[in-house]
Amino acid sequence: MAMDHDFPRDVMAEILLRLPPSSRRRARLVCRLWRDVVNERTTEAQSRPKLLLWRADKAIAYVSSDLSSPSPTGSCTELWRYSEPGPPLYALQLVGTCNGLLCLCDNTKGVGGTITLLNPATGEELPVRPLPCAESFIIGTHRSIGWGYAYHPTTGQYKVVHVPSSHDRVCEFNAVHVLTLGEPTWREVPVDPGDVITRLAAGIVSVDGMTYWVRVTGGGAAKIMSFDLNDERVVSTTIPLPVRRDHYRLAEVHGRLGFIAGPNVWVLEEGQRWSHRYNFKQDIPRRHFV
Template identity: 30%
Template sequence: MLNIDVKPYDDKFGVVNSCNGLLCLCCPFEGNPLVICNPVTGQFMRLPKATKTPNQLRNLEPVGFGFGFQPKTNEYMVIQIWNKFVKRGYHHVFERMILDINTLGTPSWRNVEVDPQVFYSRLKYPTCLNGVIHWIRFEGQTQNRSILCFCLESERLQSFPSPPHVFRNHHTVSRNERISMGESRGLLYICDTSSFHDVTMWVMKEYGIGESWTKVYNIDTSISALGRPDRRRCGLCWPLKHFEDGASLLLYHSCKCLIYFEPEKYGFKVFRIHGTDSEQVQIIPHTPSLVSLKDVVKGDNIEVLNIYSMCANVKLREENEVLSLSQLMVT
């Protein structure tokens, strides 16, 4: 049993998603994107502020966000999607959906036309693959699930083939919250943990072909806090990485731990996470890279900063202040 210490209350950002080694950081509450950074190089850039007035923002409800790469133009883009409401009498009535795009290096957001009849409650688990951002979408009062995608080249929202049986008969919010999506080794996956006792992973082996969705594994996750099989306990796991030899790394919310599952040799190995009172620990798959933000931005007026040089400058200022104070004391 190994321990991992975390300091969740020191975190100042949430994470929208990762793309090519870059992270899109957001406000931890509203979720709106604020910063793009490369945690390896320490480079970061602030996204332009929305041009909407405070009165306009009060009538907007966040739906979903995403960060992606358009390979044909070699551009990175950030997507914001909102529902706009208007006040009629004592009620706020849905008017239309707003989709804004910022291409890294441009100083402002631009609007993309969306069908005025389209309405989504929420879009979760943004995943960029093949120049397309995918989400799991929530529809209507029953919160039914399906996959929605936005092509960065055509700038169109459209439906995307879903794996069979995964979204079927999932009509309650509590069950649907346990279906997630991501990318593993260049393939789109859907993970279903709605049964509490196991985790099922589906992979789309041929991109865009609904019939190519294939069940990769079904793991029994009803384990105790010590990692021993326990049929009495309900598990709630999210996959983080699937290895070629069949092993998997999962986040186990119920016990606040990471699980390494290797069926042939080790079974379960459990890594406890200490230092957080919340079961909603956010962990995302991320492949580090040396991509320079100075190479991906298109504009000339965008400032790319570096957290390491900023820390060095702060340290130098502190040393100078200490030196000045010492000289003053001697005088």
């Protein structure tokens, strides 16, 4: 839908008001005119952004309105905490965040952990249907299950992605699994049998309709795997990693795929090339915030 400055603002405002708030926020990014109409005619201008933080060791979610504070945790208000008594340290892990919703994995329950979606603002929880074949990915104590949580900006669907993995051995898998929230069953998505997933230390990151992780072969070669949330297919990219280090992770950086190694941050630009975007004075800790 194309609109120029001659299009009546009243009509444009009526159209935008029929969109959900999340779509209106994205519509602000189209052009200056759209931004002005959203700001002037909708409730988005009256809502101030807040910072949502997750403390992993105690499973507590905080909220802060002071986005300019150099230490936002100093002005935070506790929003939600794990209520069951005596959880082991780091037993409740944050899989990811989308639009203020948290996807949590409780490693003390079920095979490979139990997934729950949480709205920390209201306290509402939505248990996710267990993966039917989870036990087949556990051999002794050497196997784990990697989880990803994603929102597709075009379809508006939320999806939980499961990637089989191993911490210390080479294992072959022929599928990943995906569950679209609101649907009754998990689906298998085939993977090239030659793609051997050994570990997910770099994490699983979802950016702009794609979910990424790093595949490391038995010989130590690494490359990025991507899962298209719309088409639901897995491809093995030829994107070389910007550095060769054992300790690195993927991240979202300004709406693009980022690669963090120590104090350095690279961003994947158009044409599948890495741009060295930041170099901090110290290593960047693994944090979750939205």
